[in-house]
Amino acid sequence: MQHAKPLPTYLAQRFHGWKATSYAENAAWYRRLSSEGQHPRAMVISCCDSRVHVTSIFGADTGEFFIHRNIANLVPPYLPDGQQHGTSAAVEYAVTALKVAHVIVMGHSGCGGVKGCLDMCSGNAPHLEEKSSFVGRWMDILRPGYERVKDQEEDRRAALLEREAVVVSLENLMTFPFVRSAVEAGDMSLHGLWHEIGGGALECYDPRTGGFVAV
Amino acid sequence: MQHAKPLPTYLAQRFHGWKATSYAENAAWYRRLSSEGQHPRAMVISCCDSRVHVTSIFGADTGEFFIHRNIANLVPPYLPDGQQHGTSAAVEYAVTALKVAHVIVMGHSGCGGVKGCLDMCSGNAPHLEEKSSFVGRWMDILRPGYERVKDQEEDRRAALLEREAVVVSLENLMTFPFVRSAVEAGDMSLHGLWHEIGGGALECYDPRTGGFVAV
C-alpha cells in the first residue's frame, strides 16, 4: 500500500499530549481494559456526523459504550444472505458476544444523509437514485420512513425524517431473531433518541405515543 | 415500535449535567456548527470497541472528525452492485460530499473481530463460517490479510492481523474510483494507525517498509 502517508504532525502532537496526561493519569484503567477485555453496558448506534459526540453527551468513560457509527444511524432489516452487512455484524457482536443490556439508536438534527434521502425520494437528487450511489442505496433503508412524513409540511419534513431514521432502525432491529429474543426475554432493551445539535436538546422515543419527548 | 424503553435514568442525569456545563459553556460553537453544517478535516474509520476513543486520543473537538465505526475498522472492496454497503456509503459521503483532507484507518490491540477472523480462518470457529453469521461474513474482508500472517508464530498472529486489517482497508480504499482520484490529485491522503490499548501506544503504517512504526 504505497499511498499511505505519515500521521499529520498536529495529530501526532496531540497524541503525545494525550499520552503524557490523560493516558498517564489513567494508565491503570487502560491496562485493566486491555487485560480483561471490554464489558460495555450498552451499544450505541449513531451517525458519522462530526458534530455528534455521544461519549461527551453521556459523560462516558472508555469501556462504557460499544459504538457503531454509520450514515444516518440506520439499521437495515435482517437479511442473512451471506453478503457483507457491517451494521448487522456490529449488532450481532454486541448482542450475542458482548450481551449488552441496552441498544440505543441516536439520530440528530441537520443530518446530511437524511437530507439526501428526502431529496432522493422527492425526485430532486437523481444521482442518488443511481445503482452506483452507495449513499443512495444506503438511504433506501429509510424509504419506509419517508412514506410516513411525505405529506407533512415541507419545512418540517427533514426533522421528522431524522426521527423516522431512529424509528425505522428500531423496527428493523426487532427483525433480527437474536435481538427479538433478547428483548422479549427482558435481557436487553431498545432506546431511541434524537439530538438537536444547536440547542443541545435530547428527545426520547415514546412507544405509547409514537412520538419523541424531551429527556 | 412498541418495544422501546425510556432512557436509563443515570444517562438522563448525565445528559442534564452535560447540558448545564459543556454545552452551556460552548453554546455559541454548537449553534454555529448547527447553522453552518459540518466541515470535518478528516474521516476516521475505527472499531466499535468500547475501549477505543479516537476523539480522546487526538483531543478532537466537536466537528473535527467524521467518524465511521464498524467491527475491526474494515473497508470492503469497491462493489457498486446496488446493494447496501454502509461503510462504502460513509466513505463516499466523506470523500465526495465533505471532501475531507485525510482518511485515517485505526486498528487496535485485543480486537474481538480480528480474533474471530483468526479463529475462523484457522478452522476453529465453524459457527463463523456459516452463511448466516454476519460477523463471519464481515470478517471475510480480512481473509487476504490472514494469508499474509498465517505462517507467523502463533502468539504474534493476532497483533499482526490487527495491523493487516488496517493495510487491507487502505488497499480496498484505493479501489474506490473517487478515493483513488482524490489521492492521486493530492487532494486527500490516507493514513493507517494501530493503537495498543493497555500501554497507550500508537503506531503508523509506513509505506516504505510495509511495517508500522511508533508515532
Add this chain to the structure above:
Amino acid sequence: MQHAKPLPTYLAQRFHGWKATSYAENAAWYRRLSSEGQHPRAMVISCCDSRVHVTSIFGADTGEFFIHRNIANLVPPYLPDGQQHGTSAAVEYAVTALKVAHVIVMGHSGCGGVKGCLDMCSGNAPHLEEKSSFVGRWMDILRPGYERVKDQEEDRRAALLEREAVVVSLENLMTFPFVRSAVEAGDMSLHGLWHEIGGGALECYDPRTGGFVAV
C-alpha cells in the same frame, strides 16, 4: 503521600455536571444539611458490592440514611477490647450519637464474600484460612451461619448463607449493650433484608418463622 493521582477526567466532568444540575437545584437543602448537621432516620448496613444501591432501591434523599458498607454486610459480636472495630464504631455512632430509629441489615444475591466463606468453610479455599487473609478472618464472623446451612442442598447453600449473613448480624447487633437497651426500650427497631439483584426482589426477615418473605 507522593503516590496520589489527580481525579480521572471523566469523573471530574461528571462532578461538574452534578454541581450544575442536582446541586444547583437543591442548594438550599444542601446548605441546610451542612448547617444543621445530619439527622438520619435509619442506619443501613449493606455490602460494598457495586451492584447494591440501597439509596436507589429506597429512593433515599441525601441525609436520610446513615450507611455503613462492608464485605457481606456483617456485624461482628460486641468485643470492647480496645482494638479497632470499624463496624462496631459505626453502629455505636449511629445508635448513641445519632439515635437512629431503625437499623437495617441488607444482604444480597451473588455475594462474593459469602461465596468465599462457603468455599473456606467447606475446605475449598485454603488461602482464605491463612492468618494473613483479611477477607478470610472477616468472613469468620459468618461461621455460625455456615453451621446452619452446611447440610442443605449444595446449590441452595450460597443463597441461604447470604440470608444467614443478615441473621448472624442481627444476632450480633443484640450483643451490643446500647443496641439491646434501645431495642428493648422501643426506641429503635432492627430489620433484616435480602435483595436479589437480577430480579429486583426484596425479602424481609420474619422473626416468627425465622425465614425471609417477599416485601
Add this chain to the structure above:
Amino acid sequence: MQHAKPLPTYLAQRFHGWKATSYAENAAWYRRLSSEGQHPRAMVISCCDSRVHVTSIFGADTGEFFIHRNIANLVPPYLPDGQQHGTSAAVEYAVTALKVAHVIVMGHSGCGGVKGCLDMCSGNAPHLEEKSSFVGRWMDILRPGYERVKDQEEDRRAALLEREAVVVSLENLMTFPFVRSAVEAGDMSLHGLWHEIGGGALECYDPRTGGFVAV
C-alpha cells in the same frame, strides 16, 4: 432472632415504586449484572455520613463503584494479626479479587467522626478515650493527622483534620503490600478527595504540594 421487625411501610412502598419504574426500565442491565458478576472500575472509601452520596456526585450507575463506607473514611495501617479488620478486608477484596483500577478516598465537611477525634486529642472528650469506646479507638487511626494540625488556628482545625483523614488513609493504604505493588506496577492509582457539603465543592489531593485543590 426474635427482635427483628417488618420493613417500615414507607420503605416498602418506595421499594415497590422503584421496582415498577427504575428496575423495570433497566431490568436487562440488572439481569446482566447478576449473571456476569460485578466489574467495578473503582473502589470508593467514604464516610457513613447520610449527607455524602458519592454515586450522585459522580453520576455512577449500578455496578460502577465498589463502595466501603465507615466512620470518617479511614483506612487503618496494614496489620495481619488474624483479627477482624473489615476495612482491610474490603481493600483486599477490591484490589486482589476485583482488581479495581482506582481507589478513591473521599472525606467531607462537618464530619462527626473527625470532630470527635479533635475533641478527644485535645482532651475534651474523655469518654472517647475509654477502652470501650469503639468510635474513640477507631479514631485513633487519625492521631498522626492530629499531630499535623494541632498548631493551626482553632477554627480551621476541623476542616484540616478532615483532609488529614484522607491523607492518613492514603498513607496507610500504601502499607498494604498488595496495594503498594499494584500502585508501583502502574496497575492501580490512588486518589484523595474532600467534599464540602453545603457549597457542593470538591477538592483533590495534590501530591506535589501536599494540599488540596478544587477539581
